[in-house]
Amino acid sequence: MKTTIKKYSNNFIYNIIKEDLKRNKYFSLHTRFPPEPNGYLHIGHAKSICLNFELAKLYNGYCNLRFDDTNPLKENIKYINSIINDIKWLGYTWSKKIYYSSEYFLQLYEYAKELIKKDLAYVDQLTKEQIREYRGTLTTPGKNSPYRNRNIEENLKLFEKMKKGNFNEGEACLRAKIDMSSSCMIMRDPVLYRILHTQHHQTKEKWCIYPMYDFAHCISDSIEGITHSFCTLEFQDNKLLYNWILKNISVVNHPKQYEFARLNLKYSILSKRKIQILIEKKIINNWDDPRIQTIAGLRRKGYTASSIRKFCEKIGVTKQNNLIEFSMLEYCIRNELNEKAIRTMAVLEPIKLYLYNLDDNYQEIFTVPNHPKKPELGTHEIIFTNTIYIEQExxxxxxxxxxxxxxxGEEVRLRYAYIIKAEKIEKDKNGNIIQIICFCDLNTLGKKPTDRKNPAVIHWISKKNSFLSEFRLYEKLFNIHNPEQEKNFLSFLNPNSITIKHGFIEKKISEKIQKKITNINLFFQFERVGYFCLDVIDSKKNKLIFNRTVNLRDIWNIKKK
Structure with a gap:
């Protein structure tokens, strides 16, 4: 895989690392990608993956994959497997083994006790609602819990009781003792541990108390020797808490956190919580639905790993939040597929043509290129007979x-074949067109007419060479630029986000596809229609399904103009 050194050596994070290493502040660079296994990765995660792994590669450093698995209520082994698969598919390999924050639960527990012994943490027995009420607001300070002044010995005993399962969920928690009047809400005695009587996917039933994300995250970074911790801007305030925790426990390594702008993509929902709502309400089928911008959804739609890496490279890394045009993502895959996709013909909404001057036994075979500019991609054969299908439009x-x-009364040229002229229409008793009767000029193969204007070219498939297939045409899932910002985001759904059509592909091509039904790299340009890929999830040998990856041109912006 080509390393995009130029792009990843041209941002503020690169300059920070360069200066740190120059001053011998660190022996080598050590980054990490730390997903929570509570959903599938999306295009925003891809940006972080590329940044962390590419920078580690650039400096011959290390990049860990660590699952911050501190909430078994929302986590699942299927999410872990999907994340591992997505990172591998994007072309990256982590250093050594896969890490889990749950590996450090015993150490985290001991660090929590260390805070208690320093009178910097206490067991609180306020309810969740009371804790929220006591915290105050952005304009009013919070007030101390009545349990805040318990002595160290009592807090240690109560924390041990929490660990042994002597409390029900919500009856007690461990909180940091910082400052309830802090201007930063996150520093108003945040919860460090809560009780969850549920099985963990890694530790099973060993624990019934679990560290909060903020407590586990920064300590896990420290344990692993992470030098530079990169995260998005919404974690800027969390850094105050991370630094407070690390300063007050006996760890040597204090990773430095640097924030960059998260990826916001027009017409898209990237929130895992909101994607889960879309799934639960059956608006989309699953985490790999091609209408959402999860990595699995994009892959199923036909996006390649290299096109996603290229997109992340193009948008760059800054501190400025902005909304990226969806067309930029489409541009990256369109450019790539233009170079590699096999050209073939497909008719999505067929209408039958009968060429009356050719008899029923008439047949020609034409050899056509798989790519007009890539002879190395080879050729395939198409069959021409007196009964063909064209698009209704x-x-x-x-x-x-x-x-x-x-x-x-007018003429068109059939792609790779002859000029035909429509003469009459045959209809059924309900007025529906059965077939169009046409004349085929057999003197026009590969020739421009000298006695009349050169006609338009349309694609077609011979009835004899047709294979019935399903085509799924995808549009934006939302009708507005930034559905993430809308409280009632479901009100802005595009009712036409998917259209299913049943038509034909070339039988010769279908035979080749059926031999490779499990191969994900089956990309096609259906001439004059768009770029498509085989849906390997739903396709079967006798039922091929194709997902439209992207139009041949940026139709979305053309429509807006």
């Missing part, structure tokens, strides 16, 4: 002056 029964495709 390529024929107009009623005259339209500016319509340049097939209409009665």
């Amino acid at each position: 390529d024929f107009k029964e009623k005259y339209e002056k500016n319509y340049k495709r097939l209409k009665i």
Whole structure:
């Protein structure tokens, strides 16, 4: 995999690292990617993955993969497996083994006791609602819990009782003793440990008290020897708490945290909580639905790892929050597929044409390129007979002056084949078109007509060479630029985010696909239609399903103009 050194050596984080290493502040760079296993990764995580792994690679350093698994109520082994798969698929390998914050539960417990012994933590028995009430607001200070002044010995005994399971959930918690009047809400005696009588996916039933994310996160970084901790801007205030924790416990390593702008993508929801709502309400099918920007969803839609890495490279790393155009993501995959996708023909909404001057036994085989500019991608054969299918939108029964495709009395050229002329229409008793009767000029193969204007070109598939398939056409899931900001984000759903069509692909191509049904790298440009990939989840050998990855052009912005 090509390292994008130029892009990752041109941001403020790179300059910080460069200066730190220059001053011999650290022996080597050690970063980490620390996801919570409570959902699938999305395109925003991809930005963080690329940043951490690329910088480690740039400086011959190390990058850990660590699961910050401190909340068994929301975590699941399936999320862990999907995250591991996504990182590998993106092309990155972590240093040594996979780490878990749960590995450090005993150490974290001992550090919590250390805070108690220093009179910097206490067991509180206020309810969640009372804790929230006592915390105050942004404009009013909080007030001390009535349990805040318990002595050290009593707090140690109560914390041990919490560990042994002698309290029900919500009856007690461990809080840091900092400052209830702090201007920073996070420093108003934050909870460090809570009780959860539930099985953990790694430690099973060994523990019934679990550290809060903020407590475990910074200490886990310290234990692993992380030198530079990169996170998004919303964790800027958390740094105050991290520094307070590390300063007051007996750890040597104090990682430095640096914040960068999170990825915000137009028309997209990246919040795992909101994605879960979409799944629960059956608006999308699952975490890998191609309409959402999870890495699994993008992969299923036909995005490649290199196109996602390219996108992350292009948007860069800054401290300025902004909303990225969705078209930039599409640009990255469109450019790549233009180079690598096999060209073939597909008819999504078929209408039948009968070429009356060719008999029923007439057949020609044409050899056509898989890519007009890439001879190394080879060729394939298409069959031409007297009965073919074209797209419904390529024929107009009623005259339209500016319509340049097939209409009665007018000509078009069939891609790679002959010029045909529509002469009449056959309909059933309900007025539906059965077929269009056309004349085929057999003197026009590969020739421009000299006695008339050169007609438009349309794609087609011979009935004999057709294989019935399903096509899923995806549009934006939301109708507004920034649904993340909307409280009632479900009110802005696009009702046409998916359209399913049943048409045909070339039978010769389908035979090749069926031999590779489990191969994810089956990318196609259906000529004049768009870029598609095989949906390997739902496809079967007798039922091929294709997902549209992206249009041939940036239709979204063309529509806006």
